[in-house]
Amino acid sequence: MRRLLAALILVVGSAVASAAPAPGTLPDPAQEARARALQKELRCLVCQGESIDESNAPLAADLRALIRARIRAGESDDAIKQFLVARYGDFILLRPPFDVQTYALWLTPFAVLILAAGVAIWVIVRAARAPKGAA
Amino acid sequence: MTGEIGQLALCLALALSLILSGAGLSGARAGAALARDVAVASAMGLLVFVALAFGALTYASIVSDFSILNVAQNSNTLKPMIYKITGVWGNHEGSMLLWVLVLSLYTAAIAVSRQGGERLVSAALGVQGLLAGAFLLFILFTSNPFLRLDPAPFEGAGLNPLLQDIGLALHPPMLYTGYVGLSASFAFAAAALITGTRDWARAARPFMLAAWIALTLGIALGSWWAYYELGWGGFWFWDPVENASLMPWLIATALLHSALATERTGAFRSWTLLLAIAGFSLSLIGTFLVRSGVLTSVHAFANDPARGLYMLILIVVAVGAALALFAWRAPSLEEGASFSPISRETTLLFNNVFLTAATSAVFIGTLYPLALDWLTGVKLSVGPPFFAVTFSPFFLAMLVLVPFGPRLGWTKGDGRAALRALAPGAGIALVAALAVLALAVPRSLAGAGAFGVAAWLIAASIIDVRRRRILSPSTVASALAHAGLAVTLIGIAGTTLWRSEALEVLAPGETMNVGGYTLRLDGVEGRQGPNYQAARADIAVLYGGRTLTVMHPERRLYPVEQQDTVETAIRTTIANDLYLALGDERENGRWTVRAYVNPLAPLIWLGALVMALGGFAALWSRLRSPRTVASVVPVPAE
Numbered sequence: 001m002r003r004l005l006a007a008l009i010l011v012v013g014s015a016v017a018s019a020a021p022a023p024g025t026l027p028d029p030a031q032e033a034r035a036r037a038l039q040k041e042l043r044c045l046v047c048q049g050e051s052i053d054e055s056n057a058p059l060a061a062d063l064r065a066l067i068r069a070r071i072r073a074g075e076s077d078d079a080i081k082q083f084l085v086a087r088y089g090d091f092i093l094l095r096p097p098f099d100v101q102t103y104a105l106w107l108t109p110f111a112v113l114i115l116a117a118g119v120a121i122w123v124i125v126r127a128a129r130a131p132k133g134a135a
Numbered sequence: 136m137t138g139e140i141g142q143l144a145l146c147l148a149l150a151l152s153l154i155l156s157g158a159g160l161s162g163a164r165a166g167a168a169l170a171r172d173v174a175v176a177s178a179m180g181l182l183v184f185v186a187l188a189f190g191a192l193t194y195a196s197i198v199s200d201f202s203i204l205n206v207a208q209n210s211n212t213l214k215p216m217i218y219k220i221t222g223v224w225g226n227h228e229g230s231m232l233l234w235v236l237v238l239s240l241y242t243a244a245i246a247v248s249r250q251g252g253e254r255l256v257s258a259a260l261g262v263q264g265l266l267a268g269a270f271l272l273f274i275l276f277t278s279n280p281f282l283r284l285d286p287a288p289f290e291g292a293g294l295n296p297l298l299q300d301i302g303l304a305l306h307p308p309m310l311y312t313g314y315v316g317l318s319a320s321f322a323f324a325a326a327a328l329i330t331g332t333r334d335w336a337r338a339a340r341p342f343m344l345a346a347w348i349a350l351t352l353g354i355a356l357g358s359w360w361a362y363y364e365l366g367w368g369g370f371w372f373w374d375p376v377e378n379a380s381l382m383p384w385l386i387a388t389a390l391l392h393s394a395l396a397t398e399r400t401g402a403f404r405s406w407t408l409l410l411a412i413a414g415f416s417l418s419l420i421g422t423f424l425v426r427s428g429v430l431t432s433v434h435a436f437a438n439d440p441a442r443g444l445y446m447l448i449l450i451v452v453a454v455g456a457a458l459a460l461f462a463w464r465a466p467s468l469e470e471g472a473s474f475s476p477i478s479r480e481t482t483l484l485f486n487n488v489f490l491t492a493a494t495s496a497v498f499i500g501t502l503y504p505l506a507l508d509w510l511t512g513v514k515l516s517v518g519p520p521f522f523a524v525t526f527s528p529f530f531l532a533m534l535v536l537v538p539f540g541p542r543l544g545w546t547k548g549d550g551r552a553a554l555r556a557l558a559p560g561a562g563i564a565l566v567a568a569l570a571v572l573a574l575a576v577p578r579s580l581a582g583a584g585a586f587g588v589a590a591w592l593i594a595a596s597i598i599d600v601r602r603r604r605i606l607s608p609s610t611v612a613s614a615l616a617h618a619g620l621a622v623t624l625i626g627i628a629g630t631t632l633w634r635s636e637a638l639e640v641l642a643p644g645e646t647m648n649v650g651g652y653t654l655r656l657d658g659v660e661g662r663q664g665p666n667y668q669a670a671r672a673d674i675a676v677l678y679g680g681r682t683l684t685v686m687h688p689e690r691r692l693y694p695v696e697q698q699d700t701v702e703t704a705i706r707t708t709i710a711n712d713l714y715l716a717l718g719d720e721r722e723n724g725r726w727t728v729r730a731y732v733n734p735l736a737p738l739i740w741l742g743a744l745v746m747a748l749g750g751f752a753a754l755w756s757r758l759r760s761p762r763t764v765a766s767v768v769p770v771p772a773e
Contacts, residue, residue, distance in 0.1 A: 043516045051518065054367045094518025101513060105503040109525040113492035120484045123472075127402070127480070130473035 138281040141191030148184035152268035159261025171257045178246035182239040202287035205280045211293035213666040221304030228280035237315040251338025258326030293695040302360035310353030314418040316346025321415035328464040336394040348750035350384045355743035366701035366716035368731040378501040379421030386414040389490040402472035405465040412457045475547040482540040489533035496525035538595030560594035585628035592621035608756030615749030623742030629735025650732030653677040667691040688717040712736040
C-alpha cells in the first residue's frame with residue numbers, strides 16, 4: 001500500500017511537471033487536447049498500424065500540422081475527419097465507421113458477450129437444480 | 136555436407152512422425168502394448184532427428200556456409216556470432232524448423248511424463264505425430280531451409296537489423312514454446328475424446344501451465360522489444376502480429392481456469408475440451424497470419440499462395456477433425472454438474488464468459504479488415520479506438536470479478552463470508568481510485584478506475600494469502616498471477632494516461648524540457664560498430680538544476696542491409712522511464728530528438744514477470760506431487 005502511494009505521488013509529480021508546452025502546439029490547451037485526441041484516431045498511412053500521434057513519418061507530421069491549422073480556423077472534429085476521409089478513404093480512421101460494411105465487426109464482440117453470458121446463466125440455473133452429489 | 140545431413144534428418148523425422156501417429160493412435164486401444172512402446176520410441180527419435188536438422192542449420196549459419204540459400208539470404212560474415220545463432224529463426228524457413236523442434240520437445244515430454252494412463256498418452260502422442268508430420272511436410276515442400284545455391288556467393292545478404300537484438304532473438308523461441316505448447320492440450324483433449332477418458336485435464340495441466348507461462352513471457356518480451364527498439368515509446372499497437380499472440384494467451388488463460396473446475400468437480404467438461412481445441416487452433420491461425428504473408432497484403436499472399444494455402448488446408452483439416460471428434464464424442468463424456476449459483480464454479484464460468492468475449496473482439500478486429508479487403512477490396516483500419524471500447528471493458532469487468540473466485544468454495548460457497556473478507560480490499564480500492572482522481576494531473580476517470588481495480592486485485596491477493604490456514608503453492612500461484620495482472624494494469628494506465636512527450640530539433644548546447652527533466656544535447660559523434668555505423672548522441676539529463684546522468688541514444692546504419700535503426704536510450708526508475716530516441720540529422724549539425732516520460736512503464740513488464748512467477752509456482756506444485764496437490768485445493772479458512 002505504501003509503495004502504491006509512493007508510486008501515485010510520483011505519477012502526479014511527473015504529470016504536474018510536464019506543463020510546459022512544446023513548440024508547434026496550439027496555445028489554447030482545449031484546442032490542443034482536441035488535436036491530440038484527433039491524432040490518436042487517425043492512421044499514419046505510410047506506416048504499419050501506427051496513429052499519426054506516434055509516428056515519425058513526414059506525412060504524419062504534415063497531417064498533425066493540417067489538423068492544427070483547421071482547428072485554429074474553427075472547424076469541428078467531424079468536419080476535419082470528413083475532409084481526411086474524403087481525401088484518403090476510411091482506411092485513415094483507426095476507429096472504423098459504424099455502417100453497413102462494419103455492423104458485423106462492431107456487433108460481434110457484444111453478441112458473443114451476450115450469448116456467452118446467456119449460456120453461462122443457463123448452465124448455472126441447471127446446475128443449481130441438478131441433484132446434489134456430483135462433486 | 137551440412138545441408139545434406141539436415142535434409143536427411145528432416146526426411147527421417149518425417150518418417151518417424153508417420154510411424155508415431157500410426158503407432159500412437161493404434162496404442163489407444165486396450166492391450167496394444169507393443170504399439171505404445173513403438174510410439175514412445177519414435178517420439179524420442181523424432182526429437183533426435185529434428186534437433187539434428189536444427190543443429191545442422193545452426194552450424195551452417197555459424198560457419199557462414201553460403202552454399203545454403205537460407206544462410207546466404209539471411210546471414211553475413213560480419214554479423215556478430217550471437218546473431219548468427221539467433222538469426223537461424225529470424226527468417227521463415229528457420230522459424231518453421233524451430234516450430235517443429237518445439238513441437239518435438241513437447242512430444243518427447245508427453246512420452247516421458249506418462250501421466251493420465253497409457254492409452255490416453257499413446258493417443259496424445261499419435262495426435263502430436265500427425266501435427267509434426269503435417270508441419271514437416273510443409274517445411275520439406277514449401278519452406279525447405281536446406282536448399283542449395285550454386286555457385287555459392289562470397290558474402291551473404293545479412294539479417295534485418297531490427298532483428299539483430301537480444302530481445303527479439305529470445306522472443307520467438309519463448310512465443311513458440313507457448314504457441315506450440317498448446318498443441319499438448321489439444322493432443323490430450325483429442326486423445327480424451329478418442330479414448331473416452333474423463334480425467335484428462337490433470338495429465339495435461341503441466342503442459343497447459345508451461346504453455347501459458349511461455350506465452351505470457353513471450354508476449355511481454357515482444358512488447359518490451361517494440362518499446363525500446365521501434366523508438367515510438369509505445370508498448371502495444373494492436374498490430375495483427377501482436378493480436379495473433381494475444382488470442383492464444385486469452386484462451387489459454389480461460390482454459391487454465393475452466394480445467395481447474397473440470398479437474399476438481401467434473402463441471403464444464405465439454406467446454407474445457409472445446410477450449411483446448413480452440414487454443415491450439417488460434418495458435419495455428421496466428422502462425423498462418425504471420426507466416427503466410429497475408430498481413431502485409433492479401434494480394435502478396437495471392438501471388439505466392441503455396442505456403443498460405445497449405446497452412447489454410449492444414450488448419451481446416453486439423454480444426455475440423457477435432458471439432459467433428461468433439462461433436463461426436465463429447466456428449467458421452469459430459470456429466471451434469473451440480474453447484475450453487477454462489478460458488479467458485481460460477482466465478483470461473485464468468486471468467487470464461489469475459490475472456491471468450493474479449494478474444495472474439497481481438498479475433499474479429501484482426502480478421503475482419505483482411506476478409507473485407509479480400510471480398511470487396513475495401514480497406515479498413517481497426518485500431519486502438521476499436522479495442523478500447525470492445526476488448527478493454529470486457530477485460531476490466533472480468534478483473535473486477537477476479538477476487539471472488541479464490542474466496543468462494545467449490546460447489547457451494549459462503550457469499551457473506553467472502554464479502555466480509557474482501558471488504559477491506561474494496562475500501563483500499565476506493566481510496567486508491569479517489570486519490571488518483573484527486574491528485575493526478577490531468578484528471579482521468581479511466582485512470583482512477585484502473586488504479587481502483589488494480590488496488591482491489593492486489594489487496595484481494597494479499598487477503599487471500601493471509602486468510603489461509605495452510606498456505607499451498609496453488610494459493611500462492613493464483614495470488615501472484617492475479618496481482619501480476621494488477622501490476623501490469625497500473626503500468627499500462629500510467630503510461631497511456633499520463634505520459635509526457637516532446638519532439639524538438641536541437642543544436643549542440645541547446646536544451647529541451649520533458650516531464651520536469653531538462654535535456655541538453657552535448658554533441659553527436661560517429662562510431663563504428665561490428666556491422667554498422669552509428670551516430671551516438673550525448674544528452675545530459677538535468678533535474679532541478681542537477682545533472683542526473685548522460686544518455687546516449689543512437690541511430691545506426693547497417694550498410695550491408697542498407698537499413699537504418701533507432702537505438703533508444705531509456706533511464707528506468709521505479710517511478711518512470713525517461714525515453715530518448717535520436718531522429719534525423721538536420722542542417723547545421725542539428726538533430727531531431729524525441730523524448731518521452733512514461734510514468735510507471737516498467738510495471739508493465741514487471742507485472743508479466745509476476746504473472747509468470749505465479750505460473751511457475753503452480754507448475755512446481757504439480758510436478759512435485761502431481762496426484763495429491765489437486766485434491767488439497769483449500770477451502771477458505773473461516
